[in-house]
Amino acid sequence: MNYLEVNDLTVTYRTQGGPLPAVRGVDLTVEPGSKLGIAGESGCGKSTVALALLRLLPKSAVLGGRVLLDGEDVLTMKWGRLRAVRWAGASIVFQGAMHALNAVHRIGDQIAEPILLHGGVTRAEAARRAGELLEQVGLPAARAAAYPHELSGGQRQRVMIAMALACEPRLIVADEPTTALDVMIQAQILRLIDRLIGDHGISMVMISHDLSVLADTCDRLAVMYAGRVVEEGPAAEVFAAPRHPYGQALGAAFPRIGDPASRRNPRGLPGDPPDPAALPSGCSFRPRCGVAEERCAHVDPTLWPAGPGRRAACVRVLDGTVEAPAARTAPETAVEETR
Amino acid sequence: MTIRTDGVAGPVPETAPAILAARDLRVEFRGRGERAVARAVDGVDLDVRAGEIVALVGESGCGKTTLARTLLGLERPTAGQVTFEGRPLGHRARELKAYRRRVQLVLQDPNGSLNPRHTVYDAVAEGLRIHHGTTADERERVAAALSRAGLRPPERFFLRYPHEMSGGQRQRVVIAGALVLDPEVIVADEPVASLDASVRGEILDLLLRLRDDLGLSALVVTHDLGLAWNIADRVAVMYLGRIVEVGSVEEVLTAPRHPYTRALLSVLPEGRTGEPIILTGEPPDPTRIPGGCRFHARCQVLASGEAERAGIAERCRTEDPGILSAVPVAQVACHHATGQDGRGSPG
Amino acid sequence: MSTTEPAATPEPRPAPRSPGPVDGPEGATASPRRLARQRRRRALARFWRDYRANRAGLFGLAGLALFVLVALAAPWLVQPADLSVTRAPGLPYQPPSLDYPLGTDNFGRSVLDLVIWGSRVSLLVGFLATLVSVTLGALIGIIAGHFGGATGTVLMRVTDWFLVLPTLVLAIALATVLSRSVFTIILAIGVTAWPTTARLVRAQTLAVEARPYIERARALGGGHLHIMMRHVLPNVMPLVLAQTTLLVASSIIMESTLAFLGLGDPTTVSWGGVLQDARNAGAVSSGVWWYLLPPGLAIALVALSFTLCGRALEGVLNPRLRDRS
Numbered sequence A: 001m002n003y004l005e006v007n008d009l010t011v012t013y014r015t016q017g018g019p020l021p022a023v024r025g026v027d028l029t030v031e032p033g034s035k036l037g038i039a040g041e042s043g044c045g046k047s048t049v050a051l052a053l054l055r056l057l058p059k060s061a062v063l064g065g066r067v068l069l070d071g072e073d074v075l076t077m078k079w080g081r082l083r084a085v086r087w088a089g090a091s092i093v094f095q096g097a098m099h100a101l102n103a104v105h106r107i108g109d110q111i112a113e114p115i116l117l118h119g120g121v122t123r124a125e126a127a128r129r130a131g132e133l134l135e136q137v138g139l140p141a142a143r144a145a146a147y148p149h150e151l152s153g154g155q156r157q158r159v160m161i162a163m164a165l166a167c168e169p170r171l172i173v174a175d176e177p178t179t180a181l182d183v184m185i186q187a188q189i190l191r192l193i194d195r196l197i198g199d200h201g202i203s204m205v206m207i208s209h210d211l212s213v214l215a216d217t218c219d220r221l222a223v224m225y226a227g228r229v230v231e232e233g234p235a236a237e238v239f240a241a242p243r244h245p246y247g248q249a250l251g252a253a254f255p256r257i258g259d260p261a262s263r264r265n266p267r268g269l270p271g272d273p274p275d276p277a278a279l280p281s282g283c284s285f286r287p288r289c290g291v292a293e294e295r296c297a298h299v300d301p302t303l304w305p306a307g308p309g310r311r312a313a314c315v316r317v318l319d320g321t322v323e324a325p326a327a328r329t330a331p332e333t334a335v336e337e338t339r
Numbered sequence B: 001m002t003i004r005t006d007g008v009a010g011p012v013p014e015t016a017p018a019i020l021a022a023r024d025l026r027v028e029f030r031g032r033g034e035r036a037v038a039r040a041v042d043g044v045d046l047d048v049r050a051g052e053i054v055a056l057v058g059e060s061g062c063g064k065t066t067l068a069r070t071l072l073g074l075e076r077p078t079a080g081q082v083t084f085e086g087r088p089l090g091h092r093a094r095e096l097k098a099y100r101r102r103v104q105l106v107l108q109d110p111n112g113s114l115n116p117r118h119t120v121y122d123a124v125a126e127g128l129r130i131h132h133g134t135t136a137d138e139r140e141r142v143a144a145a146l147s148r149a150g151l152r153p154p155e156r157f158f159l160r161y162p163h164e165m166s167g168g169q170r171q172r173v174v175i176a177g178a179l180v181l182d183p184e185v186i187v188a189d190e191p192v193a194s195l196d197a198s199v200r201g202e203i204l205d206l207l208l209r210l211r212d213d214l215g216l217s218a219l220v221v222t223h224d225l226g227l228a229w230n231i232a233d234r235v236a237v238m239y240l241g242r243i244v245e246v247g248s249v250e251e252v253l254t255a256p257r258h259p260y261t262r263a264l265l266s267v268l269p270e271g272r273t274g275e276p277i278i279l280t281g282e283p284p285d286p287t288r289i290p291g292g293c294r295f296h297a298r299c300q301v302l303a304s305g306e307a308e309r310a311g312i313a314e315r316c317r318t319e320d321p322g323i324l325s326a327v328p329v330a331q332v333a334c335h336h337a338t339g340q341d342g343r344g345s346p347g
Numbered sequence C: 001m002s003t004t005e006p007a008a009t010p011e012p013r014p015a016p017r018s019p020g021p022v023d024g025p026e027g028a029t030a031s032p033r034r035l036a037r038q039r040r041r042r043a044l045a046r047f048w049r050d051y052r053a054n055r056a057g058l059f060g061l062a063g064l065a066l067f068v069l070v071a072l073a074a075p076w077l078v079q080p081a082d083l084s085v086t087r088a089p090g091l092p093y094q095p096p097s098l099d100y101p102l103g104t105d106n107f108g109r110s111v112l113d114l115v116i117w118g119s120r121v122s123l124l125v126g127f128l129a130t131l132v133s134v135t136l137g138a139l140i141g142i143i144a145g146h147f148g149g150a151t152g153t154v155l156m157r158v159t160d161w162f163l164v165l166p167t168l169v170l171a172i173a174l175a176t177v178l179s180r181s182v183f184t185i186i187l188a189i190g191v192t193a194w195p196t197t198a199r200l201v202r203a204q205t206l207a208v209e210a211r212p213y214i215e216r217a218r219a220l221g222g223g224h225l226h227i228m229m230r231h232v233l234p235n236v237m238p239l240v241l242a243q244t245t246l247l248v249a250s251s252i253i254m255e256s257t258l259a260f261l262g263l264g265d266p267t268t269v270s271w272g273g274v275l276q277d278a279r280n281a282g283a284v285s286s287g288v289w290w291y292l293l294p295p296g297l298a299i300a301l302v303a304l305s306f307t308l309c310g311r312a313l314e315g316v317l318n319p320r321l322r323d324r325s
Helices: A046-053 A079-089 A107-119 A123-136 A141-145 A153-165 A183-200 A211-217 A235-240 A245-252 A315-321 A330-338 B064-071 B093-100 B120-132 B138-148 B167-179 B197-214 B225-231 B249-254 B259-266 B313-318 B335-341 C025-029 C032-052 C055-077 C111-147 C149-164 C167-177 C182-209 C212-219 C224-260 C271-280 C289-317 C319-324
Strands: A004-015 A018-030 A035-039 A061-069 A090-093 A171-175 A203-208 A220-225 A228-234 B018-030 B037-049 B053-057 B079-084 B103-106 B185-189 B217-222 B234-239 B242-248
Touching (some): A004 A046, A035 A046, A046 A061, A046 A090, A046 A171, A046 A203, A090 A153, A107 A153, A123 A153, A183 A203, A211 A235, A220 A245, B037 B217, B053 B197, B053 B225, B103 C212, B120 B138, B138 B197, B167 B197, B197 B225, B234 B249, B234 B259, B242 B249, C032 C055, C111 C149, C111 C224, C111 C289, C149 C182, C167 C182, C182 C224, C224 C271
Parallel strands (some): A171 A203, B053 B234, B103 B185, B185 B217
Antiparallel strands (some): A004 A061
């Protein structure tokens, strides 16, 4: 039984210039206690997916598909139930810890607030619990009296994590939790997240542009491009041996120190992601793909089995694993098989 | 002190003279309260030789950006000096202006470092106009700089505004604006930190090619050790206002000797080998630099008792390991490392 | 994938707002000067497109155009001789009629003629006084913001001092001390109205100076003048422009106030002056509404037009306000 199950999620923003498809059919599953990483460039729709999981998107967004949290569809949930789910079912850790914290309240009060709202406890009890949570994230309980500006970036991120844990959620959505932090602080935060998740048996969805961080932290990895998942599988394998050309390019962007191949040889991916309002025909990665073929202009590949527990959306993967069925119809059945 | 010659040779001979150098450079800031003095740069000797890419690596707050700004003359050193081609840098307006024709800055955030009201043409031509006024060949030079920065055909970009371009293209415009004056040195402060991973490689590749094609020297300030591995010839690791380890990229990054460098390398997620050394806490405030070795309070060698066993724990706490000199050999400012192998102690 | 091909920069996606630069032969052969002209034309077109979307701004602009046209055409619309007190064409206090659409004043002059002629002085004073105050304010604001330190502090203290002085009292004092002329009024208004602009411009200057492109310009070797002229000024200009239109309205009101208080130049006709004449002649108590109302309405309408334009400009030029729409 999966704790989180996303089926064919679509998000389209209504804009003045017409509809803008940000997420175009995403399927994801997270088992209880497991960690899923979503990687991709800015604008690939990964943050939109994160927000859609808790229905935190602006009004201009039109959602489709299903987001099942413990069997309940978040997208059709009543408002009151959704509020309860946002605290106790799943909570979110944002990247900009400075802006996500209220500058004029003490951090202890900010952590205690959801406990007071949802727990039916006394003020003193909530404050005690806030102190406990601070200790858990590695800050002295006495820091509860501090204001956000008195903390460093890493400490603020710890406070954000304490807030996310306040109502003992079963799923944490972390959107770029370490992006603005130094490597050492990043390592501290990642280890903290890892420990807390293990202790509490929480599931996690972690969003980052940094494939290496995700590979290091998560069990499974999904790589997004232009609003779709283009590659998915066990984190270590996807990072070490990506099947999709985009996954390969993204992985190569993070050099391994000591690897002679990347010494004095930085690698990137030419070009920019496509404009969601004007996607290229066929495979949306085709214009930037180094191994694109003639047929890529006609076939829009969906996720296809690419080894045990792995899937990738590339016609070349299709060739390697199955005896060339019609590419347009076959992948649907393939998706069924891998579940 | 023994001079190592077995390091992997970079493209620049070790005897080449420094083009841009810092000598015992110190920069202090005094807060409003008068009493706390922040020693942002606390004694640094560093050389950038012609045609060499030096990476200055460190965490935020270690003084690396202040050091870069001081090298550019944007900050006045409290003590010590910056020399360019052997001559000390003067801080009179005319001297600085002449200097800034030859040493250029590339900033981290390409969104912010371009004036939103200037077109690409104006942004690139700005340096030319400052130093030469409007010249007849301005258009050719702007076009040449843009195409050298990888924006081709350049005419197509002339009239674009920054908001009409992607982050990578904007950073190329910033680099073109630096190239248009045919500088000898580029100082780049986190040139790819705000760019997507896929674009990162592109921009680094450009910097590397500029060195190969034009013989440009570069000082790249970064927190990203992978960047140093990707493009730099030499790397200097900075901690709390001082360089604690310096040497060729191969020496420092594959066989780090300073405990701080070792810790930094161990926590990199990509291709990890061995147990990560996660230092506790954060670097202290530059107003409160600890006595003795400035790293001793967080040092894993001292904490594990290894320094005690080597009989140097007392020195770690009380004796400053000193300032590393600018000679192009691997050096480390650590009592334990130098005591262990007896090489590369500061002069 | 290794990226050894240097020119691997594909055509970027089109920008959402503007259609993007046109490529082609003109882009390839044009001189920088022509490029600059082209660019300016395009920026202007974009500006006009944004401005046009603001209905209130269009009304303001239309009203403004009308008043300016009338003021410029006044010598043809009105015989200056008809404004003479001694040789007035009509009888005193005639109500509106076909001959005198807005009636006549206590000397028998046409009120319409007076209002038309008065627009010249009112607009002139409004524009020139604003020019003086905005120039002064922008200059002081930019210098104070750019240099900071002691210079900035001293300049801002002076500004604060002017800011807390009651404007009207200062203007009255100046107008009484100096000789009575239109230019005295301009000076009086100009000298008293600049501090708000200075404050505003200084705040904006500080915001601009904190941007990385200022650091880049300095690292490129740009001096104080370069940074102030090439970077700060273009970025505070929108603010100054919007401020200007708003100030013109208040300058015209100020001029009318001073003239109404009898501090204007008695030899010229201005709206405030007409109002004062009307009051002196007892128009208020005798119910001669056509003597009072037209100049009063003219002042209100012109001020309204400028304010509408100013608000619209503010909306178009300030990206933060614009993005919110």
